[in-house]
Amino acid sequence: MRADRLLALVLFLQSRGKVTAAQVAAELEVSLATARRDLEALSSAGVPVYVQPGRGGGWQLIGGARTNLTGLSSHEASALFWMLGTAGLSDPATRVATRKLIRALPESLREEAETLATAIHYDHTTWGAVHKGDDANQASDASTTSIDHLSALRSALIARGTIRMNYIRGNGERATKTVRPLGLVAKAGTWYLVARPAKRSDEPRTYRVDRIVDISSSTESSSGDVSTSDEFDLIDYWSKHVKQVEALRSSVTAIIRAPKWALPILTNHFGSYLSVISSEGEFTVAEVRANLIIALAEQLAGWGQQIEVLEPSELRRELARIGAELSWMYSDG
Structure with missing residues (x-):
């Protein structure tokens, strides 16, 4: 019997109290015959387990024998599963290990660990429009x-x-x-x-x-x-x-023409809300997106004549309005 399957079986008995060979087979993804052999091997290995035959029977640890195989304190277990979040159970590479770890915890800590493993989620990607100053x-x-x-x-x-x-x-x-x-x-x-x-x-x-x-x-x-x-x-x-x-956030789109040297800056600013359409000579034509026309206008106005908005006409008019306001406010008159 493999050591990892032995450990998984002990933890399964701890968490369920009494189990049938069929339940063990389903949990460990082995045949029914293998599950029975594993249960019998536990007794031979000195684990205090016995079987109750007949309807309603099953295998269970004698006297409710338990062990905290993790050695984690309450604070350590809480901190670990808070940090791990949903990643442990959602990733096939770590799902089995996470289940084993949860079952190895004392019953008083297990419910909190199971909750944190399904109710805390880490999404490390930023929203599409990344404004470093915001x-x-x-x-x-x-x-x-x-x-x-x-x-x-x-x-x-x-x-x-x-x-x-x-x-x-x-x-x-x-x-x-x-x-x-x-x-x-x-x-x-x-x-x-x-x-x-x-x-x-x-x-x-x-x-x-x-x-x-x-x-x-x-x-x-x-x-x-x-x-x-x-x-x-x-x-x-x-x-x-x-x-x-x-x-x-990207319901409004615009087509712009910008110098190639500005593309890294624009990409850093707009993130996934910028898509390059074509590139020729010293200029790049790209699509940028935002939630409002005025939002796009405010983000592009600071570029002055470096960036030309090709469409839509509503955005060109909004930029003209902003330019007129600035011209009036800062003119000598």
Whole structure:
């Protein structure tokens, strides 16, 4: 019997209490005959395990024998799975190892580890439009202003309870929300809370953690058709959410003509919202995208005559308006 399968089998017995040979075969992905041989080998190896034959019977550890094979303290286990997040179970290369590690933990730590392994997600890619003077500061702010809230949100995730929070919307308005946290996502250094409104069966929503003013536990219970955390797929939700946001951020397109030396600067500024169409001589024709005409105009106006907007005409008119305003404001008259 292989040592890794022996370890996996001991941890499976610890986590389930009593198991059948069929359950072992399914868990370890071996044949039923191999599962029976492995169970019998445990007893021969000195592991206190016995079998109860008949209906309702199965294999179990004598006296509920247990061992913390990881040697991790509560704080260490929490920190490890907070850092690992969904990567452990979502990656085929680490899925088996992560399951083994979770099962090796004492029962008092296992539920928290399982929650963190499915409800904490790290997305290391930036949003398509990367503005070094903007997003970089947001990430820095998130690391300092939201750290006090992360512990409270993690506790709510583990307890599967509801929270009450005062939240500042994107337009600056303050609102009080009662929600049930479903997951936490760190995208390029900025933390986001994914939660479902407690009193409605609405779809989950996303909130920036650094816009949360304060958090308190709520005695209000969830109502409506609300899925449990176990049924919520955080990775799938986040993938769809990112696509929706990126689509909104790039709904307006423009064709520009710029000198080749400016292309690295523009690429760094627009990120994935810039696509090169053609390149000839000293100039490059490219497509750039943003959420509004005025947003594109504001980003391109500083280039002056270095960049020419070929289309759309609405953007050319907006740039002309900005130029006229600046000319009037700073003219000698």
